Amino acid sequence: MTKIPYYPGCTLKTTAKNLEDSAIASAKALDIDMVEIPDWVCCGVVASLTSDDLMRHIGPVRTMLRVEQMRKRGEIEDSRLLTLCSMCFNTLQRSNFRMRENAEDLESINNIMYLEEGKYEGTTEVVHLLQILDEMGFDKVAEKVAMPLKGLKVASYYGCMLTRPKDIGIDTPENPTIMERFTEAIGAQPVDWQAHSLCCGSYHTVSNKEIVVKLGYEIIKNARTHGAEVIITSCPLCAFNLDDRQKEIAEKFIDFEPMPVLYFTQLMAIALGLGEEVCGFDQNFTDPRPQLRQKGLLK
């Protein structure tokens, strides 16, 4: 079992518990033990983009320091910090790069955090689960697949945070393939479509939801036009905007047909034969179970 430090982020403990549960179970089946780091703090999505703001980098630095503290205490050896939420991944990694490029900023933040044990030295490497699987080799994932998702046409929705900006991204922004290769590994059929990285509207879902409704409609329409039956994502905000907001999309667009939106880990858990018990499908707004049952993929 490889033990790797794991950062959930706020939403994975509440409305996106299904992402966490399906990920932990799938990882275990792939001999990866996700060890939640103690006393973690909110990463504070979206990353602060100004050159003079230090305060909003404190949260991420504190979180990355936790990994170094665990290593110093001998609790873990791995210096990587595993994230599931694309936004947390992006925010933490951006702060990490900023600290590595600016020793003075890191010094200032370490001084503010004087109540902490030790100073952050920049050794933590923030990674996303898809990167871990890619490094391991998707063929190794395919070997453990007990229930290949044959005939399921999957549209991989990257959103903004997994591939942009280029130095942070886990794949190229214009033509990413990592989620498609993942989809093939679990026996499903990836769909070639255009809106894979079109922003879902992000935080506008709070005060300007018309934008989100419009974009959600376009994204799902594009997926359907290219034959997709389900959409997979790795971000609780994208999942909310594409899934939960289908209620508003249906109210506004009479020709709209619902489409299940799942976390990639939920499909992975089914493919690995772990069953729907670890998937938390009750938290998905558009129930994917009828679709999956129809394909003979649920017991």
Next chain:
Amino acid sequence: MDDRIKKVKLTDRSVEFLRQVEEISGEAITACEQCGTCSGGCPFVEEMDITPSQIMRKVMLGQEEVLHTRTMWICASCFTCTVRCPRKLDVSKVAEALRQIRLREALDHIDVNDLTEDDVDRLPTIALVSAYRKLTG
């Protein structure tokens, strides 16, 4: 004279505003070649009153009126402009700088107390955290 043509006077204040935005964003705004790629790729451009490339132009000319447009508030920090700019300018950082100039005057763009009951029951924590982070000071 044609209404679309506007005479712009560059004052010390205009230069100061340009420097302020350059400093906060960390971007060399005058390097923008006005190619329009950022506007072309922006998923939100139809909701904006002026386009991202127009923002760049106005900031270059030190026009503080950009602070009163909707554009930087409609921006969702999706970084599409960032990855496509041929000059490698990070336009999302310029939008952030403009938002911050307003927010640092203690002028929040949204009110934290404006949530409806539907919002409270449905919105995930990540939505609230990101909205408050970008749209409040």
Next chain:
Amino acid sequence: MEIERKMLTVYIMGEAYEVPEGSTILMATEYAGFQVKRGVGCREGFCGACATVYREKGDYKLKGGLACQTVVTDGMAIAQIPSVPAEKPIYNIAELEANENTFKELFPTVFRCVACNTCTKACPQDIKVMDYVQALKRGDIARAADLSFDCIRCGLCALRCPAEIVQYNAAILARRLYARHLAPKSPEVDIRIEEIEEGKYQPEIEEMKAMPKDKLSEKYYKREIKID
């Protein structure tokens, strides 16, 4: 007999006063001639009324403490905060759920927390304030209730917070929600209430009500204290 007492200089609201060494901030303020009417309470470090911001000589840090507990040092500058005008929402505890949604509605600023830890540094009770705010953000009401247990609501955390969070009011809601909805129910309480309503303790109460004061006093001091 004259006791020689060393005198220290303390700056109260910007003006220098000579006060005896060993005084607390509260004692020093009263020694200097101020009659403290607001910003004083139990004088025992329990009520949270005497929140004070102070700075020690040679230090740049502004610290938070209780006037009745903090001992003055030479050159200390102090400013008492007699009342913190922080917002307190009105709610009916029976209608609320013990999860993060309650805080989205009543304390939305909790979601602005940047994890800077300024609140923890300001707390005179050594409470991990930032940690309980973070727990609320992820819906862990039980942990927030546990970590905030020693809070005396002095208000110093809210005064220093850059995100305008009213930590101590959020914490008390967390503790109330925990007690009401999450804490295990005690069957003994129900049994005792029944016994009282049946009048099991009435004869004893009547007996004590009829007792003269000295006999009552004697009975009180001779009472058996059972320690399990």
